[in-house]
Amino acid sequence: MTATLEENSTLGILSDLIAFDTTSFRSNMSLIDYVVSYLDRDNIQVEVIKNAEGTKANLFATIGESQNPGIILSGHTDVVPVEGQNWATDPFKLRIEDNKAFGRGTCDMKGFIASVLAAVPKMAQENLACPVHIALSYDEEVGCVGVRHLIDFLKHKNLEVEACIIGEPSSLKPVTSHTGKHVFRCAFQGTAMHSSLAPGGVNAISYAAGILSEINYLEKIAESYVIDDTRFEYPHPTINIGKITGGKAVNIVAEHCQFDVECRYPPGSSPTFFTDALPGIVKTMAHEPMYLKSPAAYASCEQVTEYPAFEGDFNSPAAQLVRRLTGSNGDYAVNYGTEAGLFQTSGYSSVVCGPGDINQAHQPDEFIELSQLSACDKMMDTLIREFSLEEVSA
Ligand SMILES: [Zn+2]
Numbered sequence: 001m002t003a004t005l006e007e008n009s010t011l012g013i014l015s016d017l018i019a020f021d022t023t024s025f026r027s028n029m030s031l032i033d034y035v036v037s038y039l040d041r042d043n044i045q046v047e048v049i050k051n052a053e054g055t056k057a058n059l060f061a062t063i064g065e066s067q068n069p070g071i072i073l074s075g076h077t078d079v080v081p082v083e084g085q086n087w088a089t090d091p092f093k094l095r096i097e098d099n100k101a102f103g104r105g106t107c108d109m110k111g112f113i114a115s116v117l118a119a120v121p122k123m124a125q126e127n128l129a130c131p132v133h134i135a136l137s138y139d140e141e142v143g144c145v146g147v148r149h150l151i152d153f154l155k156h157k158n159l160e161v162e163a164c165i166i167g168e169p170s171s172l173k174p175v176t177s178h179t180g181k182h183v184f185r186c187a188f189q190g191t192a193m194h195s196s197l198a199p200g201g202v203n204a205i206s207y208a209a210g211i212l213s214e215i216n217y218l219e220k221i222a223e224s225y226v227i228d229d230t231r232f233e234y235p236h237p238t239i240n241i242g243k244i245t246g247g248k249a250v251n252i253v254a255e256h257c258q259f260d261v262e263c264r265y266p267p268g269s270s271p272t273f274f275t276d277a278l279p280g281i282v283k284t285m286a287h288e289p290m291y292l293k294s295p296a297a298y299a300s301c302e303q304v305t306e307y308p309a310f311e312g313d314f315n316s317p318a319a320q321l322v323r324r325l326t327g328s329n330g331d332y333a334v335n336y337g338t339e340a341g342l343f344q345t346s347g348y349s350s351v352v353c354g355p356g357d358i359n360q361a362h363q364p365d366e367f368i369e370l371s372q373l374s375a376c377d378k379m380m381d382t383l384i385r386e387f388s389l390e391e392v393s394a
Pocket residue numbers: 076108109140168169
């Protein structure tokens with residue numbers, strides 16, 4: 001396969017998209033502006049929905065005049081950080097090698113967005129039987145933040161939708177089910193003291209350790225909530241304590257400690273054994289005894305983010321559409337999360353199907369196979385054919 005970075009080709013657009021550093025803690029406005037002016041060439045109707053601060057935006061575009069329920073092609077514009085990762089080359093400069101395109105976001109998920117945008121001029125030329133909507137969100141990687149405003153916006157418009165394709169990397173397999181997630185931050189404020197006088201201080205790490213061991217116990221409990229779905233690698237809720245900080249030196253009673261913990265759960269199971277329990281455990285096992293020792297000491301437990309599990313349906317309009325477009329008859333479930341659960345629970349028939357392998361997402365030297373990009377281009381061509389009125393009547 002010869003790689004071409006030709007303007008307006010999928011790879012050409014991907015190269016442009018990768019060059020925008022849209023790490024979630026930065027603004028995505030430059031990418032949004034780029035897409036607005038790209039779509040403007042075909043006179044596509046575009047709406048930009050900014051966040052309250054005006055620093056980030058969702059984008060919603062509609063191709064076609066038809067009043068029939070439409071198809072949403074959905075993607076997130078943000079990427080995960082490259083900090084602390086060892087990249088062979090600049091993560092924000094597309095590199096083609098070994099039939100792969102390397103760069104932050106190639107797989108997750110600017111490859112899909114590039115393929116969709118490359119198909120826009122063709123879509124614009126057709127007389128489509130139903131409108132094709134492009135929905136781009138911000139801050140997916142930090143808890144599906146932007147898409148919630150985007151969905152509110154769609155609800156407000158009373159948009160009628162036949163199917164919503166979330167183009168997250170699934171190796172173009174139709175995914176109709178994935179886990180939901182709740183993330184909590186537990187913070188412990190003790191009182192510092194020279195360690196030789198340790199009993200007189202309140203050690204934040206010691207109290208945090210007590211909570212961590214309770215969480216380890218809950219992790220065992222989680223394994224007993226097994227659902228009857230063999231598609232999941234782990235068909236039960238899972239818990240991960242992903243980050244911890246605290247303390248200054250071994251000879252100081254630790255004043256601070258903080259950790260982040262998540263609970264993921266497949267549809268059909270409930271996270272409440274964890275989400276309902278954790279704040280109470282922190283209160284009774286840390287906050288109350290800490291406060292008793294010193295009114296300056298306390299412990300807190302806050303939910304930082306959450307998104308729902310996605311429970312689609314093999315026979316839903318979205319899953320049927322993607323099976324027709326890809327020729328894949330499978331019905332897959334994955335342990336990672338996407339915006340699909342939010343679309344689905346808002347009443348939009350959804351399916352996850354996009355190019356690239358999730359194993360390459362979030363990694364240093366993230367890449368997407370060029371064959372996955374061309375397969376996605378083919379999926380877009382099939383979508384255009386499927387909804388082209390000329391083809392239907394021929
Ligand atoms: Zn993603």
